[in-house]
Amino acid sequence: MTTSTTGGPPAADLDERRAGTSTARFVAGKAGGALASLVFVMVLGFLLFRMIPGDPVATMTRDRPTSPEQLAQLRERLGVDEPLWRQFLDYALGLLSGDLGTSYLYNRPVATMIGERLWPTVLLVGTATVLAVALGMWLGIRAAWKRDSAFDRVHTGVALTLWSVPQFWLGLLLLIATQGLFPSRGMRSPDLPEGFLAQTLDVAWHLTLPCVTLLAVIYAQYMLVMRSSLLEEMGSEYLTTARAKGLRDDLVRRRHAVPNALLPAVTLVFLQFGMVVSGTVTVEAVFSWPGLGLLTYDALRGPDLPLLQGVFVVLAGSVIVMNLLAELLYRVLDPRVRAA
Amino acid sequence: MSPLLELRDLGVTYSTGGDEVEAVRDVNLALEPGETLGIAGESGSGKSTVALSVLRLLPKSAKVSGEILLDGEDVTTMRWGRLRAVRWSSASVVFQGAMHALNPVRRVGEQIAEPIRLHTDLPEAKVRARVTELLDQVDLPPAKARSYPHELSGGQKQRVMIAMAVACEPRLILADEPTTALDVIVQAQVLALLGELVAERGIGLVLITHDLSVLAATCRRIAVMYRGEVVEEGPGDEVMARPRHEHTRALAAAFPTVGDPASRFAPATTNPLPPEPDRAAPDAEAPGLLAARDLKVTFRDRHGEVVHAVAGVDLDVRRDEIVALVGQSGSGKTTLARALLGLQRPTAGSVFYDGRLVPTSSAGLKEYRRQAQLVLQDPTSALNPRHTVYEAVAEGPRIHGITGDERSLVLEALTAAELRPAETYLSRLPHELSGGQRQRVVIAGALALRPSVLVADEPVTSLDASVRGEILALLLRLRRELALAALVITHDLGLAWNIADRVAVMYRGELVEVGPVEQVLLEPRHEYTKSLLAALPTGMARAFERGV
Numbered sequence: 041m042t043t044s045t046t047g048g049p050p051a052a053d054l055d056e057r058r059a060g061t062s063t064a065r066f067v068a069g070k071a072g073g074a075l076a077s078l079v080f081v082m083v084l085g086f087l088l089f090r091m092i093p094g095d096p097v098a099t100m101t102r103d104r105p106t107s108p109e110q111l112a113q114l115r116e117r118l119g120v121d122e123p124l125w126r127q128f129l130d131y132a133l134g135l136l137s138g139d140l141g142t143s144y145l146y147n148r149p150v151a152t153m154i155g156e157r158l159w160p161t162v163l164l165v166g167t168a169t170v171l172a173v174a175l176g177m178w179l180g181i182r183a184a185w186k187r188d189s190a191f192d193r194v195h196t197g198v199a200l201t202l203w204s205v206p207q208f209w210l211g212l213l214l215l216i217a218t219q220g221l222f223p224s225r226g227m228r229s230p231d232l233p234e235g236f237l238a239q240t241l242d243v244a245w246h247l248t249l250p251c252v253t254l255l256a257v258i259y260a261q262y263m264l265v266m267r268s269s270l271l272e273e274m275g276s277e278y279l280t281t282a283r284a285k286g287l288r289d290d291l292v293r294r295r296h297a298v299p300n301a302l303l304p305a306v307t308l309v310f311l312q313f314g315m316v317v318s319g320t321v322t323v324e325a326v327f328s329w330p331g332l333g334l335l336t337y338d339a340l341r342g343p344d345l346p347l348l349q350g351v352f353v354v355l356a357g358s359v360i361v362m363n364l365l366a367e368l369l370y371r372v373l374d375p376r377v378r379a380a
Numbered sequence: 381m382s383p384l385l386e387l388r389d390l391g392v393t394y395s396t397g398g399d400e401v402e403a404v405r406d407v408n409l410a411l412e413p414g415e416t417l418g419i420a421g422e423s424g425s426g427k428s429t430v431a432l433s434v435l436r437l438l439p440k441s442a443k444v445s446g447e448i449l450l451d452g453e454d455v456t457t458m459r460w461g462r463l464r465a466v467r468w469s470s471a472s473v474v475f476q477g478a479m480h481a482l483n484p485v486r487r488v489g490e491q492i493a494e495p496i497r498l499h500t501d502l503p504e505a506k507v508r509a510r511v512t513e514l515l516d517q518v519d520l521p522p523a524k525a526r527s528y529p530h531e532l533s534g535g536q537k538q539r540v541m542i543a544m545a546v547a548c549e550p551r552l553i554l555a556d557e558p559t560t561a562l563d564v565i566v567q568a569q570v571l572a573l574l575g576e577l578v579a580e581r582g583i584g585l586v587l588i589t590h591d592l593s594v595l596a597a598t599c600r601r602i603a604v605m606y607r608g609e610v611v612e613e614g615p616g617d618e619v620m621a622r623p624r625h626e627h628t629r630a631l632a633a634a635f636p637t638v639g640d641p642a643s644r645f646a647p648a649t650t651n652p653l654p655p656e657p658d659r660a661a662p663d664a665e666a667p668g669l670l671a672a673r674d675l676k677v678t679f680r681d682r683h684g685e686v687v688h689a690v691a692g693v694d695l696d697v698r699r700d701e702i703v704a705l706v707g708q709s710g711s712g713k714t715t716l717a718r719a720l721l722g723l724q725r726p727t728a729g730s731v732f733y734d735g736r737l738v739p740t741s742s743a744g745l746k747e748y749r750r751q752a753q754l755v756l757q758d759p760t761s762a763l764n765p766r767h768t769v770y771e772a773v774a775e776g777p778r779i780h781g782i783t784g785d786e787r788s789l790v791l792e793a794l795t796a797a798e799l800r801p802a803e804t805y806l807s808r809l810p811h812e813l814s815g816g817q818r819q820r821v822v823i824a825g826a827l828a829l830r831p832s833v834l835v836a837d838e839p840v841t842s843l844d845a846s847v848r849g850e851i852l853a854l855l856l857r858l859r860r861e862l863a864l865a866a867l868v869i870t871h872d873l874g875l876a877w878n879i880a881d882r883v884a885v886m887y888r889g890e891l892v893e894v895g896p897v898e899q900v901l902l903e904p905r906h907e908y909t910k911s912l913l914a915a916l917p918t919g920m921a922r923a924f925e926r927g928v
Binding site: 276277278280281282283284285286287288295296299300373374375376 | 432435437463464465466467468469472473475476480481482483484485486494495498499528530531544
């Protein structure tokens with residue numbers, strides 16, 4: 041919309057310019073909303089983990105004998121005896137400079153730990169989501185177009201069954217079924233081979249099972265949303281127009297039905313992408329995948345409050361950012377949203 | 381030479397869940413090139429099924445029997461490849477494009493170009509030139525090719541639809557309700573455009589509509605369908621002048637001729653009203669029960685430009701009087717009505733009810749709204765699908781805390797809205813009712829509060845022709861029996877002629893002419909009123925004759 045064709049009439053130029061300013065206003069508005077949500081998440085993250093009962097210092101020193109002096113020293117270092125407003129101020133200022141606090145259990149900066157673990161999760165979730173979206177949408181479109189056909193019934197049934205299966209169970213089942221064909225834990229082999237290609241293949245080999253497990257469980261929702269939103273478009277009159285023009289059936293589907301049915305699916309894809317990051321706890325725990333999910337799992341066992349708080353803020357933040365991206369993309373896909 | 385289109389013993393049966401429904405039976409029709417055939421009928425009469433069957437666009441559940449000969453070739457036995465080649469290049473369709481027949485996420489230029497690319501080998505530059513040429517033929521600037529359907533008005537969308545229909549120069553165009561939901565002036569433009577195409581290129585046109593007056597104005601021959609059968613067929617003027625079948629008479633009466641004394645204060649109904657009693661002429665100087673004084677409503681559109689939707693209006697609706705507010709879509713009628721009801725805060729000016737200023741506080745408005753009730757255009761969306769008729773009617777009295785026996789109040793309102801016996805309707809849900817019955821329930825919901833003014837926004841536009849007269853008769857009877865005043869907003873001058881005492885003509889936010897129905901509609905003074913009257917299909921007939 042932003043590049044205007046040369047020699048266009050002035051009226052059209054004016055329209056384009058208006059569209060340009062309204063796009064800027066739209067993006068600014070949505071970004072502002074997302075920022076407000078982030079601030080809310082920040083406050084919530086602080087309060088939530090202050091309300092959990094239990095003395096963090098007692099947790100940390102659970103397994104070793106500690107003198108009262110040592111305990112007091114630890115308390116002072118962690119700042120748990122400070123007034124709440126003071127703690128919040130430290131937390132908020134730290135967050136702004138990228139400091140998420142220090143882990144009780146590992147005694148390392150939380151931000152660094154999350155940073156290390158973020159990329160494996162993004163790799164796992166990203167691969168699984170991209171595949172799930174492609175597979176789910178393809179199946180959903182086929183199923184809706186031939187509603188109540190054998191294809192529709194079989195695939196809807198299979199997808200729903202897999203959707204209801206617990207992830208850890210499916211993961212273990214796959215491990216047994218493949219009989220050691222794929223590694224059962226970790227992201228890299230201990231004896232890491234030389235060379236970029238070999239290393240990439242090694243990661244891919246480790247990725248296979250967790251990725252397939254995640255894919256099998258999550259593709260159902262994309263398929264069902266695509267199926268139902270396409271079914272909703274099937275009765276539309278513009279499809280009759282397209283058929284009357286003499287278009288082949290698959291062109292009617294591809295050019296006219298799918299672009300309209302895609303709109304609700306896009307929202308879900310992005311929203312879920314944010315959520316799936318947190319939903320990988322089980323899969324990562326089963327396959328010892330060194331990602332955020334496994335980190336959350338470890339933090340929960342502590343409980344390691346600064347770590348949990350950091351993970352919470354990062355995950356909630358990613359949902360908000362993804363949602364913002366979905367709304368921006370929606371505007372590209374649907375001209376009616378551009379006008380509103 | 382064989383006719384352009386010939387239907388022989390056409391029958392269509394839908395099978396749904398084991399049931400067989402015969403939608404169309406024994407239809408025999410023929411059309412020569414350069415001819416216009418009108419098919420009239422109500423919803424469910426099978427007229428659209430006939431149109432869709434010509435290009436085999438019916439759903440899979442439909443079984444077609446008989447022959448459909450397009451240029452002598454039977455469509456029902458064509459192979460898919462041949463059928464796809466015939467679609468649009470031999471025969472194209474103009475759907476009710478103002479609504480949903482255009483793909484909302486594709487630019488209209490692309491949608492017009494699509495069949496050209498499909499059926500010809502023109503290079504891309506020529507395709508684009510052709511789209512520009514087609515837009516020009518339907519009087520749209522070439523820049524509109526870059527618009528999306530929602531950026532166009534109803535009339536513009538219908539023009540796009542027509543440009544699309546003639547893109548491959550077909551010999552036959554099937555137009556299914558091409559002007560429904562368009563106001564009179566745009567309707568006249570669209571009909572004139574179709575008429576030109578028929579005249580200039582020898583295209584055969586099948587025009588399908590529920591409005592017999594449109595067909596009378598545009599078609600040499602008319603076929604009337606009723607319950608899947610053609611009950612009457614013949615030359616247009618003959619069918620209109622001497623209808624033989626009862627249903628044709630009902631259709632013809634539903635859209636009265638403005639100026640015909642027979643239909644003045646006599647909407648078409650199976651239960652005719654007594655003639656209008658002589659009434660003392662209302663005192664023109666007395667202030668109305670509901671009155672607007674210099675009312676202004678100003679909006680800002682999304683570009684920040686000021687729009688004067690209502691630009692200083694004085695209007696009175698008196699007790700025992702029906703006022704019709706007429707005008708094109710976009711003239712500000714609905715905004716005026718909303719401002720009168722306190723649903724829209726006026727920018728300036730005031731509204732009086734019974735001589736007192738209508739308050740703007742929500743508490744004050746609540747009491748006022750009990751007196752002034754609103755009836756909306758589409759009863760299907762105005763009713764909650766999960767609420768029974770009883771719930772729908774009782775809701776108003778509950779909100780306003782009206783004491784007394786709720787059940788008898790509801791029964792009384794339903795009886796007043798002529799749903800008799802009222803008991804049998806209480807537990808029914810909206811989907812179990814016909815369109816006319818639903819509108820009666822909406823009116824009963826308004827009557828349950830015993831209002832003294834009804835404001836009805838296009839109360840019969842979404843209803844079938846035969847039901848239309850019944851609802852209008854109800855409004856007229858309510859005025860006579862309960863002295864209920866009404867402001868009826870409509871783009872339909874026939875409605876005003878049927879039931880209104882006075883007409884107010886609105887144009888660009890202002891009332892350009894207000895007066896008794898006979899005076900305004902028969903001796904219009906303002907240019908705009910004249911153009912509205914000239915756009916009526918009966919006025920159109922002459923213009924169309926010249927075109928053909």
